[in-house]
Amino acid sequence: MVFSFSASLIPLVIGGIIPGLLSIYIWRRRKAKGAKYLAIMMLLLFFWESAYILELASAHLETKIFWNNISFIFIAFTPLSFLLFSIEYTERGHWLTPLRVGLALLLPISTIIVIFTPAFRPWFWVSQTLITQGDFLLINGVNGWWYWNIHAIYSYLGLLGGVVFLVLALIKWPRQYRGQMIWTLIAISVPWVANAITIFKILPIFIDLTPFAFSITGLGLTFAVVRHRMLDLAPIAREVVVEGLRDGVLILDKDNRVVDSNPAAYRLLSLKTEMIGSSIAQLFSNWAELAEKDLTLTEGRHEVEFLKENGENQHLEISYSPLRDRFQMIIGGIVTIHDITQTKETQQLLLEARNKALEANALKSRFLAKVSHEFRTPLGGIIGYAELLEGDNFGELNKEQKRVVQTVLRSAEHLNEMVSELLDQAQIESGNLILKKSEFLLNDLVESSCAGFVVSTEKKNVQLKRFLDPQLPSQIMGDERRLRQIIINLVANAMKFTTEGVVKVSFLLEDAEHWKIVVSDTGVGIPQDALADIFDPFKQVNNEVSHENRGIGLGLSITRDLVALMKGSINVISDQYKGAVFQILLPLEHAL
Known part of the structure; x- marks a missing residue:
C-alpha cells in the first residue's frame, strides 16, 4: 500500500485523535447513564476517522476502496450507538433488552456483509472512480439501492430517534440545566449539517465532513459531561425524583428569587399563580422571620402555620441551605417544604392522651390514698378487739372460739398489709413518699427483717439463712424502715414459692461506694416470659388466688420504686423450677 501524507491532513489527524481520547475519558465514567454507549460511539468515530484519513492518504484506487470498506464497518454502527446513548440517558434504559439490541444490530451487520461480498457489492456501490480535489485524491462513488433504501434510512432513523429522545428530555429540563441544553443541542445538530453538505454537495467540498462533525458532537457532549455534570445527574432523573416528591422544593438564585420549583411546592403553599421569578x-x-432572611447564606429550619382556603390549619416545616457548585462557591439556595400537619395533630392527640392519663393516674392515687385511710380506722378497731379477745380480756374463750378469733385476726392483719401497700403505692405515684435517713446498725436490720419468718420456716421444710459481709461497716446511713420493708417483701416472696430447700439473705460489700442485698431461693422459679413485667404494679406470676398466693401484686412493684428512690437498682435472675435470685445494688453512705 502506497500512502501520501501532506500538511493538509494534519487538522484531520488532530480531529481524529479527539474521539479516541474522549472514549477513554468517558469510559472511566461508564457507570453514569448513557456513558457506556457514548464511549462506544466515540471509539467508533475514532476508527472511522482513522480509516478515512488512511483512505485520503492512499495513492491508488484499490487502496482507497479497501480503507473505504473498513470505514463502513464503523460507520454502520455509529447511528445505533448514538440512539442507544439517547435512550439510556433519557431514562428509557429498560427498553434496551438483549433481544431488541440484537435485532437492531442485524441491519449494520447486513450492510457490512453486502459491502465485503463481491456479488452484493453493486447494491451498495454502483461505481467508484478517482477525482482530484485540491490536495486530495478522492473517490467519486455512485451509490446503489442498498445504500439509499436501507443503510441511509436506517442511519437517519437512528440519528433522528436519538435527537427526538434528547429534545423531549431537554424540553422538560429546568433553567439550572440550561448549559446542558445548549451544548447538547449544538452537539446533535452539527452532524446533520455536515452530512447534508456532503450528500447533497451544497458546498464544493468532496471530503466527507460527517466523521469530523461527529467529533464536534463528542466534544459538545463531553463538555456537557465535564462542565455541566451531564452524566453525574441526568436532568430527566431530576424530573422523576424531584417532580414526584411529596415535599416541596424551591431552587433560589443568589438574589433569593425562585428559579425552579416542583408541583408539591405549589400544593403545600396553596399557590395558583406562577412562583418562578x-x-x-x-x-x-406572611412569615417575617423567613421573608427577611437571606436563605442562600445560612442553613436553618422554621415551622410555620397558616389557614387554608377550606378553613383547615396547615403546619409546614421549611428548611433552607446554600446551594454550592463543585468549587464550593455559593450559586443559590435550596428550600424544602415538608407538611407536618399530621405530625402536629398526632403530637396534640398524644399530649391530650398523656394529660388524661396523668389525670386518671392522679385520681387513682388519690382514690387509693382515700380508701387506704378510710380502711385503716375500722381495721385498727377490728385488730385491736381481736387481740383483746385472744388475750381473754373479755373472758376466757374455748378452743373453737380462740381458733375463730385467730382467723379473724390473721385476716384483718393481712387486709391491713394490703391497705399499707395501697397507701405506699399511692404515695409513690403521687411523689409524696419521702425517705427518712438515719444511722442504724446493719446487724439490727438483718435480725429485725428475718425475725418475722421464724414460724413460716418451722411450718415449711425451709431454711432461712443469713450472711452479713464482715467487710461492710457495722453502721450506715439510710431509711431503715424502708430497707426492712424491701427485705421483708423479697423474703416473703421467696418463702411463698419455696416449699422446701433454702432461702438465703446476703448483705455484701460491692465496692467502696456500693453495697448489695441478695435474696435467693430454691423454689419454683419464674418463667422467662414473666420476667419482663414482674415488677409491674398489680402483676403476679401466678394470677390464681389461693392460700399460698394471696395479695394484690404490689410487693415487688413497691420494692422496685423504693430502690429507685434510694438511687439504687434491682434485677432478678431466674428460670422456671430453678429458683430465683433478686439483687439490689445501693449507694453506701457511711455513718457520721
Whole structure:
C-alpha cells in the first residue's frame, strides 16, 4: 500500500485523535447513564476517522476502496450507538433488552456483509472512480439501492430517534440545566449539517465532513459531561425524583428569587399563580422571620402555620441551605417544604392522651390514698378487739372460739398489709413518699427483717439463712424502715414459692461506694416470659388466688420504686423450677 501524507491532513489527524481520547475519558465514567454507549460511539468515530484519513492518504484506487470498506464497518454502527446513548440517558434504559439490541444490530451487520461480498457489492456501490480535489485524491462513488433504501434510512432513523429522545428530555429540563441544553443541542445538530453538505454537495467540498462533525458532537457532549455534570445527574432523573416528591422544593438564585420549583411546592403553599421569578420576601411575606432572611447564606429550619382556603390549619416545616457548585462557591439556595400537619395533630392527640392519663393516674392515687385511710380506722378497731379477745380480756374463750378469733385476726392483719401497700403505692405515684435517713446498725436490720419468718420456716421444710459481709461497716446511713420493708417483701416472696430447700439473705460489700442485698431461693422459679413485667404494679406470676398466693401484686412493684428512690437498682435472675435470685445494688453512705 502506497500512502501520501501532506500538511493538509494534519487538522484531520488532530480531529481524529479527539474521539479516541474522549472514549477513554468517558469510559472511566461508564457507570453514569448513557456513558457506556457514548464511549462506544466515540471509539467508533475514532476508527472511522482513522480509516478515512488512511483512505485520503492512499495513492491508488484499490487502496482507497479497501480503507473505504473498513470505514463502513464503523460507520454502520455509529447511528445505533448514538440512539442507544439517547435512550439510556433519557431514562428509557429498560427498553434496551438483549433481544431488541440484537435485532437492531442485524441491519449494520447486513450492510457490512453486502459491502465485503463481491456479488452484493453493486447494491451498495454502483461505481467508484478517482477525482482530484485540491490536495486530495478522492473517490467519486455512485451509490446503489442498498445504500439509499436501507443503510441511509436506517442511519437517519437512528440519528433522528436519538435527537427526538434528547429534545423531549431537554424540553422538560429546568433553567439550572440550561448549559446542558445548549451544548447538547449544538452537539446533535452539527452532524446533520455536515452530512447534508456532503450528500447533497451544497458546498464544493468532496471530503466527507460527517466523521469530523461527529467529533464536534463528542466534544459538545463531553463538555456537557465535564462542565455541566451531564452524566453525574441526568436532568430527566431530576424530573422523576424531584417532580414526584411529596415535599416541596424551591431552587433560589443568589438574589433569593425562585428559579425552579416542583408541583408539591405549589400544593403545600396553596399557590395558583406562577412562583418562578418571585422573591422569597414576596413568597413568604406572611412569615417575617423567613421573608427577611437571606436563605442562600445560612442553613436553618422554621415551622410555620397558616389557614387554608377550606378553613383547615396547615403546619409546614421549611428548611433552607446554600446551594454550592463543585468549587464550593455559593450559586443559590435550596428550600424544602415538608407538611407536618399530621405530625402536629398526632403530637396534640398524644399530649391530650398523656394529660388524661396523668389525670386518671392522679385520681387513682388519690382514690387509693382515700380508701387506704378510710380502711385503716375500722381495721385498727377490728385488730385491736381481736387481740383483746385472744388475750381473754373479755373472758376466757374455748378452743373453737380462740381458733375463730385467730382467723379473724390473721385476716384483718393481712387486709391491713394490703391497705399499707395501697397507701405506699399511692404515695409513690403521687411523689409524696419521702425517705427518712438515719444511722442504724446493719446487724439490727438483718435480725429485725428475718425475725418475722421464724414460724413460716418451722411450718415449711425451709431454711432461712443469713450472711452479713464482715467487710461492710457495722453502721450506715439510710431509711431503715424502708430497707426492712424491701427485705421483708423479697423474703416473703421467696418463702411463698419455696416449699422446701433454702432461702438465703446476703448483705455484701460491692465496692467502696456500693453495697448489695441478695435474696435467693430454691423454689419454683419464674418463667422467662414473666420476667419482663414482674415488677409491674398489680402483676403476679401466678394470677390464681389461693392460700399460698394471696395479695394484690404490689410487693415487688413497691420494692422496685423504693430502690429507685434510694438511687439504687434491682434485677432478678431466674428460670422456671430453678429458683430465683433478686439483687439490689445501693449507694453506701457511711455513718457520721
